Amino acid sequence: NAGVTQTPKFQVLKTGQSMTLQCAQDMNHNSMYWYRQDPGMGLRLIYYSASEGTTDKGEVPNGYNVSRLNKREFSLRLESAAPSQTSVYFCAARQGKDTEAFFGQGTRLTVV
Amino acid sequence: AQKITQTQPGMFVQEKEAVTLDCTYDTSDPSYGLFWYKQPSSGEMIFLIYQGSYDQQNATEGRYSLNFQKARKSANLVISASQLGDSAMYFCAMREPPGAGSYQLTFGKGTKLSVIP
Numbered sequence: 174n175a176g177v178t179q180t181p182k183f184q185v186l187k188t189g190q191s192m193t194l195q196c197a198q199d200m201n202h203n204s205m206y207w208y209r210q211d212p213g214m215g216l217r218l219i220y221y222s223a224s225e226g227t228t229d230k231g232e233v234p235n236g237y238n239v240s241r242l243n244k245r246e247f248s249l250r251l252e253s254a255a256p257s258q259t260s261v262y263f264c265a266a267r268q269g270k271d272t273e274a275f276f277g278q279g280t281r282l283t284v285v
Numbered sequence: 286a287q288k289i290t291q292t293q294p295g296m297f298v299q300e301k302e303a304v305t306l307d308c309t310y311d312t313s314d315p316s317y318g319l320f321w322y323k324q325p326s327s328g329e330m331i332f333l334i335y336q337g338s339y340d341q342q343n344a345t346e347g348r349y350s351l352n353f354q355k356a357r358k359s360a361n362l363v364i365s366a367s368q369l370g371d372s373a374m375y376f377c378a379m380r381e382p383p384g385a386g387s388y389q390l391t392f393g394k395g396t397k398l399s400v401i402p
Contacts, residue, residue: 204388213294215376215394231389263330270380270388271318271337276330 179277186254186284194249196264204267205247209260254284289393298367306362308377318380319360325373372400
């Protein structure tokens with residue numbers, strides 16, 4: 174039972190390059206989330222998807238786009254990476270409002 | 286405005302002692318939920334405990350319990366009989382009010398707990 178799987182686990186990008194972070198869940202949960210974690214800042218929500226076909230901005234959406242491809246998959250795209258996007262990115266999935274979110278293992282992204 | 290406040294950047298506790306990690310929150314919604322997560326140095330996020338605003342009793346899960354004081358808007362995590370493996374970052378999170386059919390989780394900045402042998 175994999176839960177939430179993120180790929181890749183590590184990535185180094187040059188400023189201006191683009192990439193897509195992939196996330197897939199096998200728990201049949203409706204809601205999915207992308208967070209970034211920076212030292213001293215906790216986890217900040219980038220985008221979320223309440224259900225298949227819907228996406229909404231979170232606290233820090235600038236510089237990112239997302240796609241909810243189907244119920245299982247929720248991808249995060251950086252169109253033109255900047256050093257400020259150096260961070261650890263977490264994908265999460267959640268079934269209902271009073272249930273916990275299950276997190277992927279994280280992607281450590283460095284933009285040079 | 287910050288909705289979740291964890292005022293202790295770092296805490297130390299002696300092995301086998303109990304420790305309380307503070308969390309205060311701000312919401313005007315009568316229906317909310319509070320979560321605690323643990324993040325060891327390996328980086329994964331581990332769910333520990335949940336408290337709903339309408340729950341009559343404080344939540345407990347093994348060695349973890351929540352000291353929920355609704356009037357003070359605080360939801361402190363109590364870890365009893367600390368173990369070396371409890372050394373980690375601990376995050377408090379709050380479920381946002383309903384909107385757009387989803388319920389966001391807003392996290393605090395975390396508390397780094399170090400257990401001393």
